[in-house]
Amino acid sequence: MFIHKSWAPAAVVLACVANGCSDPGPGLESASETADASTGTTESGTAGTDAPTTTDAPETEPVTWHQNIAPIVVAKCSGCHHDAGIAPFSLESYETAKPFAAAALDAALRGTMPPFLADETADCQPRHGWQDDPRLGDDELDLLRAWVDQGAPEGDPATAAPLPEPPELELTDADVRVQIPTPVSIDGDKDLFLCFSVDPGFEDDTWIDAVQISAGNPQVVHHVLAYVDESGASADKVNEDGYYPCFGGPGINSANLIAAWAPGMTPFRTPPNVASRIAAGSRIVMQVHYHPTGKPELDSETSLDLRIHDTIPEYVGMLALIGNSEGPQLLPSEHDDNGYPEFRIPAGVENHVEQMLFKLNDVPPLRVFAVGTHMHYVGTDMLIGLQRPSPADGEPAEECLLQTPGWDFNWQRTYSYDAPLDAVPKFDAGDQLYLRCTYNNSMSNPFVVQALAEQGLDAPKDVHLGEETLDEMCLAVVGIAIALKDAI
Ligand code: HEC
Numbered sequence: 001m002f003i004h005k006s007w008a009p010a011a012v013v014l015a016c017v018a019n020g021c022s023d024p025g026p027g028l029e030s031a032s033e034t035a036d037a038s039t040g041t042t043e044s045g046t047a048g049t050d051a052p053t054t055t056d057a058p059e060t061e062p063v064t065w066h067q068n069i070a071p072i073v074v075a076k077c078s079g080c081h082h083d084a085g086i087a088p089f090s091l092e093s094y095e096t097a098k099p100f101a102a103a104a105l106d107a108a109l110r111g112t113m114p115p116f117l118a119d120e121t122a123d124c125q126p127r128h129g130w131q132d133d134p135r136l137g138d139d140e141l142d143l144l145r146a147w148v149d150q151g152a153p154e155g156d157p158a159t160a161a162p163l164p165e166p167p168e169l170e171l172t173d174a175d176v177r178v179q180i181p182t183p184v185s186i187d188g189d190k191d192l193f194l195c196f197s198v199d200p201g202f203e204d205d206t207w208i209d210a211v212q213i214s215a216g217n218p219q220v221v222h223h224v225l226a227y228v229d230e231s232g233a234s235a236d237k238v239n240e241d242g243y244y245p246c247f248g249g250p251g252i253n254s255a256n257l258i259a260a261w262a263p264g265m266t267p268f269r270t271p272p273n274v275a276s277r278i279a280a281g282s283r284i285v286m287q288v289h290y291h292p293t294g295k296p297e298l299d300s301e302t303s304l305d306l307r308i309h310d311t312i313p314e315y316v317g318m319l320a321l322i323g324n325s326e327g328p329q330l331l332p333s334e335h336d337d338n339g340y341p342e343f344r345i346p347a348g349v350e351n352h353v354e355q356m357l358f359k360l361n362d363v364p365p366l367r368v369f370a371v372g373t374h375m376h377y378v379g380t381d382m383l384i385g386l387q388r389p390s391p392a393d394g395e396p397a398e399e400c401l402l403q404t405p406g407w408d409f410n411w412q413r414t415y416s417y418d419a420p421l422d423a424v425p426k427f428d429a430g431d432q433l434y435l436r437c438t439y440n441n442s443m444s445n446p447f448v449v450q451a452l453a454e455q456g457l458d459a460p461k462d463v464h465l466g467e468e469t470l471d472e473m474c475l476a477v478v479g480i481a482i483a484l485k486d487a488i
Contacts, residue, residue, distance in 0.1 A: 061146075062150065062153065062155070063143055063146040063147040063150055063153075064147070064153045064154060064155025064156075065094045065097065065098070065147070065152070065153065065154050065155050066094070066154065066155035066156060066157050066159070066160035066161065067155045067156075067159070067160065067161050068143050068147065068155075068161065069097075069143065069144065069147050070094075070160065070161070070163060071161050071162070071163055071164055072136070072140050072143065072144065073091050073092075073097060073104075074163045074164055074166050075164045075166070075167070076114050076134050076136060076140075077091045077104070077113070077114060078090070078091050078092050078166065079166055079167050079169055079264045080114075080263050080264040084218065084219070085218060085263075086215070086218045086219075086222070086263035086264070087263075091104065094154045098152050098154075101147065101148050101152035102148055102152075104144065105144050105145055105147075105148045108136050108140075108141060108144055109141065109145075111135070111406070112406075114134040114135065114136075114264070115262075115264070115408075115410075115411040116133065116134055116135055116411075117373075117404035117405075117406060117407065117408060117411055117412070117413070118130055118402055118403070118404055118415045119403060119404070119405050119406070120403075121403055121405055123383060123400065123403060124383055124385075124400035124402070124403035125400060126399075126400055126401060126402060126417070127399060127417075127419075127425065128417040128418055128419040128423070128424065129417075129418045130415045130416065130417065130418055131415075131416040131417070131418045132167065132266050132416075133418070134167075134264075167264075167266050168266055168267070169212075169264070169265070169266060169267075170212065170214070170267070170305075171210055171211070171212035171267040171305045171307060173210075173307055174210070174212065174305035174306060174307050175306060175307055175308040176200060176201075176305070176306045176308065177303050177304070177305050177306075178198050178200045178226075178284050178286070178303060178304045178305075178306070179198070179301060179302070179303040179304075180196045180198070180216065180242070180243075180286060180288070180299070180300070180301070180302045180303070181196060181198060181241075181242035181243075182241045182242045182243070182300075183298050183299065183300035184241070184243070184290075184298070184299050184300075185296060185297070185298050186217075186220045186290045186292050186293075186296075186297045186298070186299060187292060187296045187297070188292055189292055189294070190292070190454055191222075191289065191290065191291050191292070191454070192245070192289075192290040192292075193245060193246055193247045193287060193288070193289050193290075194243045194244070194245060194246070194287070194288050194290065195234065195237070195238075195243055195244050195245070195246040195250055195251055195285050195286070195287045195288075196238075196242055196243045196285065196286045196288065197229065197234035197235050197237065197238050197242065197243070197244075197283050197284075197285050198242075198283060198284050198285075198286065199235075199283050199284075200278070200282070200283070200284050200306070202278055202279075202280055202281065202282060203280055203281070204280050205277055205278070205279055205280050206277070206278045206280075206308060207275040207276065207277055207278075207308065207309035207310075207311075207312070207313060208258070208275060208276050208277075208278060208306050208307065208308060208309060209269060209270045209274070209275040209276070209307055209308075209309040209313070209317075210267055210268065210269040210270070210306070210307035211226070211258060211259040211267065211268050211304065211305065211306055211307070212259075212261070212265075212266075212267035212268065212304075212305045213226065213259055213261035213286075213302070213303070213304050213305075214301070214302065214303050214305065215263065215299075215302055216299040216300055216301030216302040216303070217297055217298065217299040217300075217301070217302075218263065219293050219297055220290045220291055220292065220293060220297045220299055221263075221288060221289075221290060221299060221302055222262070222263070222289050222290065222291045222410065223261070223262050223288075223289035223410070223412075224259075224260070224261045224262075224286060224287065224288050224289070224302060224304075225250075225257060225259070225260045225261075225286075225287040226257070226258050226259040226260070226261075226284055226285070226286050226287075226304045227249075227250045227255035227256060227257055227258060227284070227285040227287070228255065228256045228258050228278050228279070228282045228283075228284060228285075229250070229252060229255045229282060229283040229284070229285050230254070230256075230279045230281075230282045231252070231253075231254060232281070232282075232283050233252045233253070234250065234251075234252050234255070234283055234285045235283060237251060237252065246287055247467060247468055247469055248376070248466070248467025248468065248471070248473065249287070249467055250285040250287055252285070255285055256318075256319070257319045257321060257477065258276065258278070258284075258319065259304060260372070260412075260413065260414060260477070262410075262411060262412070262413055265413065267305075268414075268416070270317040270369075270481075271315075271317075271369050271420070271421045271481065272421070273313055273314040273315055273421070274313055274314070274315040274316070274317040274369070274421065274481045275309035275313035275315075275316070275317055276316065276317040276318060276319075277316065278306075284304065286302065286304060288302055312484065313484060314483065314484060315367075315421070315481040315482060315483055315484060316481065316482050316483075316484055316487040317369075317479065317480070317481050318479075318480050318481075318482070319370075319414075319477055319478070319479055319480075320477075320478045320480055321374075321475055321476070321477055321478075322358055322433055322435075322475070322476045322478055323356060323358075323374075323435050323473065323474050323475035323476050324465055324473055324474060324475050325343075325356050325358070326342070326343050326465060329356045329357055329358050329359075330342075330343060330354070330355075330356055331354075331355040331356060331357060333352070333353060333354055333355070334352070334353070335349065335352060343464060343465045343472075343474075344462055344463070344464055345378055345439045345441045345462065345463040345464075345472060346441065346462055347441060347459070347460040347461050347462050347463075348441065348442050348460055349439075349440075349441050349442065350440045350441075350442045350444055350445075351438065351439075351440065352438070352439045352440075352441060353436060353437070353438050353439075354436075354437050354439070354474055355434070355435065355436045355437075356434070356435045356474060357387075357432050357433070357434050357435075358432060358433040358434075358435075359430070359431075359432045360427070360429065360430075360431065360432070360433065361429055361430055362429065363427070363428075363429050364429075364482050364483070364486035364487065365426065365427070365428050365429075365482075365483070365486065366426070366427040366428075366480045366481065366482055367421050367422075367424050367425070367426055367427070367480065367481045368386075368401060368417075368424055368425045368426075368427055368478055368479065368480055369416060369417055369421060369424045369479050369480070369481055370414050370415060370416040370417065370477075370478075370479025371384055371401045371402045371414065371415060371476065371477065371478055371479065372402070372412065372413060372414030372415060372476070372477035372479075373402060373404045373407070373412065373475075373476065373477070374412060374473055374475040374476075374477060375407060375409070375437055375439075375472060375473050375474060375475070376409060376451075376469065376470075376471065376472050376473055377409055377445075377447040377448060377450070377451040377469065377470075378439045378440065378441050378445065378447070378448055378451075378463050378472050379407045379409070379437060379438070379439055379472065379473075379474075380406075380407050380438050380439060380440045380445065381403070381404070381405045381406075381407055381436075381437075381438040382403070382404050382407060382435070382436065382437050382438070382474065383400060383402070383403040383404075383434075383435070383436040384400070384401045384402045384403075384433065384434070384435055384476045384478075385398060385399065385400045385401060385433075385434040385435075385436075386398070386399050386400075386401055386425055386427065386431060386432070386433060386434070387431065387432040387433075387434055388428070388430075388431045388432075389430060389431070389432070390430065392428060393426065395425070395426050399425060401425060401478075402415060408447075409447065414477050414479060416479065421481060427480070433476065433478070435474055435476055437472075437474035439463070439472065441460050441462075441463055442460060443459075443460065448460055451469055451470055452470070454469070455469065455470060
């Protein structure tokens with residue numbers, strides 16, 4: 001695959017899968033012991049530990065749930081951490097949150113919670129920040145640290161700080177809902193990837209400017225990708241219940257990604273005056289990643305909401321998938337042993353890098369408003385850069401678009417720049433897209449261990465490009481806007 005055009009809004013992907021979604025993990029027990037062992041109080045200084053803290057605030061100011069912490073948790077955590085939510089425990093009330101105080105601090109300091117893989121590194125300083133960036137700021141981390149140090153006190157509910165609006169997880173002004181056609185039961189102990197083929201009933205070409213996916217059963221739905229199938233080929237693949245198994249993609253040629261979703265994500269909206277086209281008569285393929293809970297579960301309602309853009313937009317939005325090359329775009333790697341570049345991640349190698357360079361000559365001027373990375377379980381780090389041999393209009397000769405240095409298949413998504421369309425990176429004919437994918441194909445990579453175990457294997461084998469669980473990818477998701485006049 002080289003480039004897929006997608007006449008659709010770039011959207012966000014992310015997911016929680018496999019190992020631990022229903023299991024808080026061993027860290028939590030010790031963490032809750034820590035929190036329980038300390039005595040909460042609202043009075044300054046009476047409940048702190050002896051451990052020195054890095055800010056002055058904790059010693060002087062009491063930091064409490066109702067006064068300081070609840071607003072942070074509502075804004076950044078409880079969208080997933082609520083009863084029957086995707087996360088394994090609730091952080092909605094003081095009673096439910098207190099046992100997890102130390103674990104919450106630990107996860108926030110490590111940057112694993114809230115899940116958000118984009119990061120700024122020495123190699124990658126994207127020119128703008130990200131929309132709906134859920135990461136805790138330094139002030140918030142300081143407050144959380146002080147709260148834990150003081151014994152996670154409750155504070156006085158009567159003078160509680162106002163709570164912010166929680167992130168809006170529903171698309172309240174959607175026009176069309178596409179839903180999986182039949183209930184499916186999720187049982188057993190293996191992750192399932194099922195593709196549902198649905199007719200959205202579009203008799204005319206339709207412009208879309210916002211999308212949101214909703215999990216029917218949040219306990220088992222961990223990740224959904226939605227594709228437009230213009231040819232209708234997916235209809236021929238489904239069994240009598242309306243679906244077929246699929247892992248790496250929708251299992252049909254020429255399907256265009258329109259939405260990618262994982263728990264906790266806000267609706268995806270294209271920038272103003274940008275919309276994406278779904279051709280008349282297209283079917284929608286929803287690829288749902290199910291993670292069993294250990295007891296029989298049913299999903300009957302997983303759905304995709306679309307908002308229709310009523311006018312002809314000035315710009316066409318698309319999600320281009322660029323990468324996965326074994327051709328001339330693939331650069332030499334350290335482990336090539338046949339004298340030419342090969343996409344092969346040798347068994348047992350902990351730090352293998354594949355790089356690709358795509359020179360795009362035949363393109364109209366583009367703006368890149370969103371970007372995402374995609375690999376499977378062997379991947380550990382991915383970087384997407386832009387190189388401009390003859391930069392115009394004050395654009396830099398090189399820039400990094402995105403790096404996801406702590407790659408985790410379970411939390412992949414697409415990231416939208418928090419900037420107007422005329423300020424996001426510009427891409428002209430002749431510019432080049434650079435991809436760098438790093439892999440760990442050894443037993444020191446827990447995802448490899450798990451993926452092997454699911455296939456009944458106990459040692460890594462060479463990994464090649466492909467769509468199966470134990471194959472790999474190096475694929476950029478690039479949300480682009482093209483002036484309508486250039487797109488036709
Ligand atoms: C997008 C959904 C989502 C958001 C937002 C989120 N969590 Fe989680 N969290 C999860 C899921 C799912 C798990 C269990 C699976 C895992 O560990 O990845 C989890 C696990 C955890 C764990 C236990 C595992 C670990 O990494 O230590 C802690 C602690 C935690 N979350 C704290 C937080 C805190 C604190 C926030 C807010 C600052 C937060 N989470 C925001 C979904 C979320």
